[in-house]
Amino acid sequence: MMAIVAMAAVALTLAACSQFEQRDKRFYYRALWNFALREQLKELDIEFNGVDFGHSNLYENLLLSGGKDVEAIETRARKETLEFIAARPTLNPNEEAIAPTYMKLAWKAQNTFDEAHALHRATYDIYVSDLKDKRKALERVLSFYRASDYAITSKQLDHRRLDTLPYSKAFRRKFPLFNATIWAYHYLQVVVYDALAAAPDLSTKQKAVEPILSTYHAYLDKPPVEWTFMPMTGELSPKFAEEYPEIANIFDNLHMMHDSISDILSSELFQSWEDKRNEIYRITHNYYWASADATNPYIVPDGQPHHEGPAAEKSQHSGH
Amino acid sequence: MARNLLRVVILVVVMIPTALYALDHDNLDPNRPIAIEDAYVIPKGEIGIEGGVTFHDRKEGKSRFGFQPQIIYGAFENMQLEIMTGFLTEPTTVVGDDKSGDLSVGLLYNLNTETINLPAFAVRAEVGFPTGVHSKGVDTELTGVMTRSFGRWRTHVNVGYTFLGSPQGQERSGTYRVVAAVSYPLGYPTSFRDTIIANVFTRQSDLVGQRNPTGVGVGLRHQVSSRVVVDAGLGTEFIGPSDRSVIFSTVGLSIGF
Numbered sequence: 001m002m003a004i005v006a007m008a009a010v011a012l013t014l015a016a017c018s019q020f021e022q023r024d025k026r027f028y029y030r031a032l033w034n035f036a037l038r039e040q041l042k043e044l045d046i047e048f049n050g051v052d053f054g055h056s057n058l059y060e061n062l063l064l065s066g067g068k069d070v071e072a073i074e075t076r077a078r079k080e081t082l083e084f085i086a087a088r089p090t091l092n093p094n095e096e097a098i099a100p101t102y103m104k105l106a107w108k109a110q111n112t113f114d115e116a117h118a119l120h121r122a123t124y125d126i127y128v129s130d131l132k133d134k135r136k137a138l139e140r141v142l143s144f145y146r147a148s149d150y151a152i153t154s155k156q157l158d159h160r161r162l163d164t165l166p167y168s169k170a171f172r173r174k175f176p177l178f179n180a181t182i183w184a185y186h187y188l189q190v191v192v193y194d195a196l197a198a199a200p201d202l203s204t205k206q207k208a209v210e211p212i213l214s215t216y217h218a219y220l221d222k223p224p225v226e227w228t229f230m231p232m233t234g235e236l237s238p239k240f241a242e243e244y245p246e247i248a249n250i251f252d253n254l255h256m257m258h259d260s261i262s263d264i265l266s267s268e269l270f271q272s273w274e275d276k277r278n279e280i281y282r283i284t285h286n287y288y289w290a291s292a293d294a295t296n297p298y299i300v301p302d303g304q305p306h307h308e309g310p311a312a313e314k315s316q317h318s319g320h
Numbered sequence: 321m322a323r324n325l326l327r328v329v330i331l332v333v334v335m336i337p338t339a340l341y342a343l344d345h346d347n348l349d350p351n352r353p354i355a356i357e358d359a360y361v362i363p364k365g366e367i368g369i370e371g372g373v374t375f376h377d378r379k380e381g382k383s384r385f386g387f388q389p390q391i392i393y394g395a396f397e398n399m400q401l402e403i404m405t406g407f408l409t410e411p412t413t414v415v416g417d418d419k420s421g422d423l424s425v426g427l428l429y430n431l432n433t434e435t436i437n438l439p440a441f442a443v444r445a446e447v448g449f450p451t452g453v454h455s456k457g458v459d460t461e462l463t464g465v466m467t468r469s470f471g472r473w474r475t476h477v478n479v480g481y482t483f484l485g486s487p488q489g490q491e492r493s494g495t496y497r498v499v500a501a502v503s504y505p506l507g508y509p510t511s512f513r514d515t516i517i518a519n520v521f522t523r524q525s526d527l528v529g530q531r532n533p534t535g536v537g538v539g540l541r542h543q544v545s546s547r548v549v550v551d552a553g554l555g556t557e558f559i560g561p562s563d564r565s566v567i568f569s570t571v572g573l574s575i576g577f
Contacts, residue, residue, distance in 0.1 A: 019435040019436065019437050019438050020432050020435075020438065021432060021433050021435060022397070022398055022430075022431075022432060022433065023360060023361075023398055023430055023432070023433035023440075024364075024397050024398065025360075025361075025362075025363035025364065025398075026363050026364045026365060026397075027362075027363040027364060027365035027366035027394060030365070030577070035546055038546060053509075057509070080509050083509070083510065084509055084510055087510045087511070089510075089511075089512075091512070091513065091543060091545070091546060093512040094346055094505060094512040096346065097346065097472055097505040097508060097512060098508070098509070098512075100469050100471055100472055101436075101471075103434075104434050104435050104436050104469070105435070105436055107433045107435065273436060277436075
């Protein structure tokens with residue numbers, strides 16, 4: 001009995017600790033279309049399971065190697081990721097087993113990713129399913145997503161400006177191969193929407209993703225280091241971005257947040273894990289979460305063009 | 321002994337699902353497959369149905385089979401509600417708080433996620449109603465749960481106390497139990513379907529004047545599909561009263577949706 005009281009006392013004192021965080025895991029939106037991608041378009045689902053491994057494995061290795069060891073990241077961690085993708089996983093991996101240290105460092109950021117990735121999965125399921133009214137289903141999953149405290153803003157963020165923070169580009173400068181690999185994942189994640197939408201039935205959807213998967217695997221074999229900015233949804237699936245601009249913004253912001261955290265974990269500006277954690281949480285709270293919309297200085301005001309880069313840069317991603 | 325082992329093998333074969341549709345196989349629940357709870361709850365909104373068949377080869381007395389169905393619901397953020405029961409053969413000989421057919425309602429609240437400096441903690445409360453064979457009084461159980469990971473190894477400690485509402489005969493009015501366990505995901509970095517768990521436990525005997533049943537167990541949770549986990553466990557009580565389980569085993573299934 002004394003042991004229970006002692007454990008309860010320990011637990012109660014947790015609230016006073018700076019690292020006290022709640023877990024706040026939320027189940028995905030339950031619907032008939034759940035796992036439509038896994039069950040009907042297995043080839044694509046397998047690739048997304050590989051992508052899940054890549055991000056977590058990168059963060060764990062960046063954290064443990066201090067973001068300094070080129071061999072550890074560009075060769076070993078990248079090789080592990082490619083091997084996992086080559087294993088053709090039919091279920092998504094347990095990311096807490098892949099990155100146990102990173103998950104303990106920045107759980108809130110990870111939970112933010114988990115929620116957004118669930119939205120990604122839900123949209124793929126809806127696109128692959130035989131639902132007649134896909135718009136209504138997409139509105140439902142968007143509404144469910146936005147009800148989360150961990151929802152990323154659906155407003156346009158100025159990614160070019162977000163890419164000018166003091167540590168921005170640190171990851172791509174030190175680890176160009178892995179960065180291009182990450183961007184290849186993001187290419188795959190957004191390019192499929194218009195291709196799936198244009199295909200009227202399952203067999204044509206399967207055919208439509210074949211060339212995309214070939215291009216993606218070519219990028220994995222020879223990472224597109226010539227890209228100077230991450231792939232954007234509006235560039236690769238313009239119809240999807242036009243029809244569902246809020247969802248497209250969330251995905252672009254999600255991918256930018258991935259880049260920002262890679263930069264923080266690679267930067268020498270943050271000497272301790274605590275400093276890295278503080279910066280990850282600062283940008284998550286202030287620049288990425290929807291709860292910061294009223295004060296977020298990186299939101300593009302309505303009516304203004306989204307970040308504009310040189311035309312040559314923008315067209316590079318659509319070479320498939 | 322050989323006949324009992326054959327029974328265990330048959331149970332395993334019968335319980336393996338063919339085409340069902342998970343609860344996260346790394347999220348540990350008591351008796352699925354061995355006695356340990358981790359500090360994490362199922363996500364808010366998830367429903368889990370779990371069940372397992374148990375077999376106890378006792379040192380004295382007849383061997384005992386059991387069936388333990390359970391429903392779990394992620395009712396609130398960081399909190400799961402549970403409703404469970406258990407059915408045992410030889411029900412009239414069961415002593416202690418878990419009589420055959422007792423219905424229990426439980427609550428597990430995860431206080432925090434694990435961070436670099438802090439383990440994860442949870443508290444569990446369970447109320448058992450006397451719906452079973454020869455059961456009297458409402459039993460109450462309180463458990464403290466801690467999970468701490470070291471790399472991919474996860475360690476867990478459960479410390480609990482059960483208050484019997486209406487002890488009968490030589491039954492104690494309250495019993496403590498302590499369980500420690502480690503779990504590890506097998507197959508990294510190319511497979512994430514299996515978690516192995518091992519525990520060591522001791523608990524106060526149900527009847528006064530007897531030694532603590534103390535033993536070890538080992539189990540495996542295997543993710544079959546997006547929604548289904550199967551498990552199997554085996555263990556022994558090497559110290560304890562004369563009717564302790566020389567071998568206990570279980571096979572089970574968890575479905576999340």
